[in-house]
Amino acid sequence: MKQLHKQSSMNHRRDEETPSTQTPPYSPKSLKHPKSIPRSINYLFKEQRLLFILIGILIGSTFFILQPSLSRLGPTDAHSPIRRSFSKDNTVSSGVSVFSDNHDSSASFSSGTNRAVYGKVGRVPVGIGRRRMRVVVTGGAGFVGSHLVDKLIARGDEVIVLDNFFTGRKDNLVHLFGNPMFELIRHDVVEPILLEVDQIYHLACPASPVHYKYNPVKTIKTNVMGTLNMLGLAKRVGARFLLTSTSEVYGDPLQHPQKETYWGNVNPIGKVASATTIICFGCLFSYSCRLLLSFGLIWLGERSCYDEGKRTAETLAMDYHRGAGVEVRIARIFNTYGPRMCLDDGRVVSNFVAQAIRKLPMTVYGDGKQTRSFQYVSDLVDGLVALMDGEHIGPFNLGNPGEFTMLELSEVVKETIDPSATVEFRPNTADDPHMRKPDISKAKELLNWEPKISLREGLPLMVGDFRQRILNEDEGKGA
Numbered sequence: 001m002k003q004l005h006k007q008s009s010m011n012h013r014r015d016e017e018t019p020s021t022q023t024p025p026y027s028p029k030s031l032k033h034p035k036s037i038p039r040s041i042n043y044l045f046k047e048q049r050l051l052f053i054l055i056g057i058l059i060g061s062t063f064f065i066l067q068p069s070l071s072r073l074g075p076t077d078a079h080s081p082i083r084r085s086f087s088k089d090n091t092v093s094s095g096v097s098v099f100s101d102n103h104d105s106s107a108s109f110s111s112g113t114n115r116a117v118y119g120k121v122g123r124v125p126v127g128i129g130r131r132r133m134r135v136v137v138t139g140g141a142g143f144v145g146s147h148l149v150d151k152l153i154a155r156g157d158e159v160i161v162l163d164n165f166f167t168g169r170k171d172n173l174v175h176l177f178g179n180p181m182f183e184l185i186r187h188d189v190v191e192p193i194l195l196e197v198d199q200i201y202h203l204a205c206p207a208s209p210v211h212y213k214y215n216p217v218k219t220i221k222t223n224v225m226g227t228l229n230m231l232g233l234a235k236r237v238g239a240r241f242l243l244t245s246t247s248e249v250y251g252d253p254l255q256h257p258q259k260e261t262y263w264g265n266v267n268p269i270g271k272v273a274s275a276t277t278i279i280c281f282g283c284l285f286s287y288s289c290r291l292l293l294s295f296g297l298i299w300l301g302e303r304s305c306y307d308e309g310k311r312t313a314e315t316l317a318m319d320y321h322r323g324a325g326v327e328v329r330i331a332r333i334f335n336t337y338g339p340r341m342c343l344d345d346g347r348v349v350s351n352f353v354a355q356a357i358r359k360l361p362m363t364v365y366g367d368g369k370q371t372r373s374f375q376y377v378s379d380l381v382d383g384l385v386a387l388m389d390g391e392h393i394g395p396f397n398l399g400n401p402g403e404f405t406m407l408e409l410s411e412v413v414k415e416t417i418d419p420s421a422t423v424e425f426r427p428n429t430a431d432d433p434h435m436r437k438p439d440i441s442k443a444k445e446l447l448n449w450e451p452k453i454s455l456r457e458g459l460p461l462m463v464g465d466f467r468q469r470i471l472n473e474d475e476g477k478g479a
């Protein structure tokens with residue numbers, strides 16, 4: 001009985017304790033014990049834990065504060081590889097792959113070129129520094145486009161190239177194959193495409209007379225429909241759009257040097273042969289000529305498909321800007337040269353260089369007194385990027401104001417390649433402008449840009465690439 005009583009009194013005591021020890025009913029937010037806060041503070045103060053935490057925070061913040069300025073000092077500055085390469089051996093082939101065409105050595109990620117190119121991407125911690133852009137380059141397999149792509153990849157952008165390979169070559173980009181930051185899509189810009197991107201560099205268009213006159217209707221389609229499609233894409237995804245227009249919009253200029261305010265002197269229809277000439281040619285030559293005769297006119301191969309195509313492209317860009325709020329940039333490019341130019345595209349620098357290497361006479365059209373200015377490709381690429389990243393729409397002339405007659409150019413080529421090279425005169429082509437020289441004061445002032453490489457410095461930089469390709473061609477022919 002006594003025992004029973006003891007048991008019941010124990011049970012009673014346990015029941016009394018129950019409210020404090022029983023598990024409370026489930027609640028998603030468990031109540032924190034008020035005692036746990038002072039306990040965690042105690043925990044922090046014990047064994048100098050707080051001190052170690054503070055030291056950790058200090059080291060972390062010092063690294064993140066110093067890191068951007070350290071990376072600016074590093075070799076991955078977009079300009080530094082070029083400068084280094086000049087000082088080293090006066091060739092660009094050992095610099096960044098932009099100006100190198102030694103594809104074999106640059107094809108693997110372990111090459112010096114690619115170490116420079118990918119170094120920056122590796123060093124910048126995720127989320128720190130400049131935001132990585134996703135950029136489309138139309139015509140990126142061409143001469144200028146491929147150098148631009150190299151520069152964008154080198155600074156850490158993701159690049160998608162759209163190209164139909166009309167004049168572009170995979171060889172120009174082969175060193176980037178396998179790079180996760182790079183994509184190449186075979187695409188004709190005359191067709192629409194949808195991509196999520198931040199910037200669009202629109203270069204797709206044959207640039208040399210030989211190529212753009214080959215199919216004038218296609219050239220103007222590329223300029224009009226291609227530009228419309230890319231502007232449509234820019235509008236849809238809110239991307240910034242840069243058009244590579246041309247000094248050809250000034251036509252055969254009546255103002256010299258040409259400022260951006262000059263509206264140009266372009267012949268929109270090209271030259272039309274007279275009826276008598278038509279009959280003569282129609283009778284003598286082919287069926288197609290006689291067919292054209294039935295329309296009463298014969299159109300000689302002219303440059304208006306290109307000139308007017310680019311002028312229309314500029315108009316479209318400005319209309320999309322004013323009407324649809326698209327952020328546009330317009331560059332008017334003057335004659336540019338460098339490695340990866342097509343060997344036989346009829347452009348004067350590539351013509352002279354290829355002819356001098358092949359020991360052929362350099363072809364001078366007309367009296368050779370017409371002038372041009374020649375810009376090295378790295379200068380142009382720097383200008384395009386400055387324009388895209390800047391706040392000004394343009395148009396901006398991007399060219400080298402150093403002016404040379406064709407005969408003077410042939411002299412520089414002789415000095416650089418072969419002192420025994422000769423020239424051969426031929427009748428001039430239709431509508432060939434007499435003078436071309438950019439006024440670049442607007443770009444100097446607003447983009448803080450001007451070309452740095454003179455013709456005498458730049459020409460030797462393309463000779464190695466031309467020699468190599470001509471040699472490969474000859475070997476291919478079994479020579």
Ligand SMILES: NC(=O)c1ccc[n+]([C@@H]2O[C@H](COP(=O)([O-])OP(=O)(O)OC[C@H]3O[C@@H](n4cnc5c(N)ncnc54)[C@H](O)[C@@H]3O)[C@@H](O)[C@H]2O)c1
Nearest residue numbers: 139142143144164165166167168188189204205207333336
């Ligand atoms: N190089 C110069 O001196 C110069 C001067 C003035 C303007 N530009 C302009 O700069 C741009 C690039 O010129 P470049 O010298 O590199 O010429 P390029 O011929 O080497 O390159 C043009 C690229 O566009 C591609 N392309 C052509 N039509 C296309 C289409 N319908 N769809 C997709 N891709 C197409 C070609 O395959 C090529 O890869 C052109 O827009 C040109 O008008 C160049």
